[in-house]
Amino acid sequence: MAMISCDTPDLLAYDDALAQLTDGIAPIGKVVEVELRAALGSVLAEDIESAIDVPGCAMSAMDGYAIRRADLASATSGTLPVSQRIPAGTAAEPLAPGTAARIFTGAPVPAGADLVIMQEQVTAANGQISFEPHPDAGSNIRPAGNDIKNGTRILTRGCRLRAQDIGLAASVGLQTLPIYEPVRVGMFFTGDELIEPGETLAAHKIFDSNRYTLHGLLAAMGCEIVDLGLVGDTLAATREAMQHASTRADLVVTSGGVSVGEEDHVRIAIEQLGELRMWRIGIKPGKPLAYGQINGTAFMGLPGNPVSVFATFCLFVCPVIRIMQGRGWRKPIALPVKADFEWPKPDSRREFLRARLARDADNQTVVQIYPNQDSGVLTSTVWADGFVEIAEQQTVSRGEVVNYLPFAQFFE
Secondary structure (H helix, E strand, C coil), X not given: CCXXXXXXXXXXXXXXXXXXXXXXXXXXXXXXXXXXXXXXXXXXXXXXXXXXXXXXXXXXXXXXXXXXCCHHHHCECCEEEEEEEECCCCCCCCCCCCCEEEECCCCXXXXXXXXXXXXXXXXXXXXXXXXXXXXXXXXXXXXXXXXXCCCCEEECCCCECCHHHHHHHHHCCCCEEXXXXXXXXXXXXXXXXXXXXXXXXXXXXXECHHHHHHHHHHHHCCCEEEEEEEECCCHHHHHHHHHHHHHHCCEEEEECCCCCCCCCCHHHHHHHHCEEEEEEECXXXXXXXXXXXXXXXXXXXXXXXXXXXXXXXXXXXXXXXXXXXXXXXXXXXXXXXXECCCECCCCCCEXXXXXXXXXXXXXXXXXXXXXXXXCCCCHHHHHXXXXXXXXCCCCXXXXXXXXXXXXXXXXX
């Protein structure tokens, strides 16, 4: 394995580009209170503490009979009369000495009882129960606060709320949660060769997949999407769309038009309307990537190739959105995995190969790469479940350990 640092003078190294992006972005910070069912996928704006114990009292962990442990020795042949019946959701009377209470899962344990015998260990007849005189010492009782104690922090600011988080908030009686308002992301697309799915496809046209890929990626990040659609492939149309998007969104994202061709207008429009802070990145796929600001609104221009759109979104847009959402950003943790491939041709740029985990003949975990790593092969992103990160000028032999980055880590 050979590795040297990226020394191409006109390209910004990946780590430097990521640092510049994340250092220049701040959380949006707008907080609203929403009903629980509307909070799914949102980012929590405050730590949440419980004001109650859960459960609020001792409860039975199963269907059975509540007794006093002290009555075990005095019970005649393991027999006790049943003095009350306690379904879940009803109040219990204190347990009379020398008796048992029929009890159900989730029902409050009567005062005085300190043991629940499973119904499978009991024979019930004529208002009495018979059982082995020395059942298992486990109480089968969930004490008050067994799950949550009063004053415990149950949810942490900055977490993205999942179904189980919302259920946990409901379990302590909360009706609403404070969340950060979703990041509004405006997106538009350039390229006269693009048409919408469903239209008649001419030989010189292609369906616009990037619009739908980006829409799905932004939705997966919990963003509010402002879709401005296709824009004419002229500088004037690009400027107009960029100006309009910057007034309606917290972040503007485009694909296409960021290279150096005569029909690539996005980079020029940024320079005319605002400030271009970053352009050429030492990565593959995705070298042309524009970052700047227009009217104080962050702007990211992604390449036009479909794989480059997907890769640069994961590598650069995800960190920006996470910081704007108030979640902060940490680089995904690379998993060391043996390569089930050869990569003999080093590149001066850092490469992100579409890859997936598999099992070899010895049932050991290895990582495979898609056979065609061209940036136009969108199939590779569907086949793969992560990237293999190849450092600048690195070669890989089969069996060597490489760094594998699951796609899911970028969106967690």
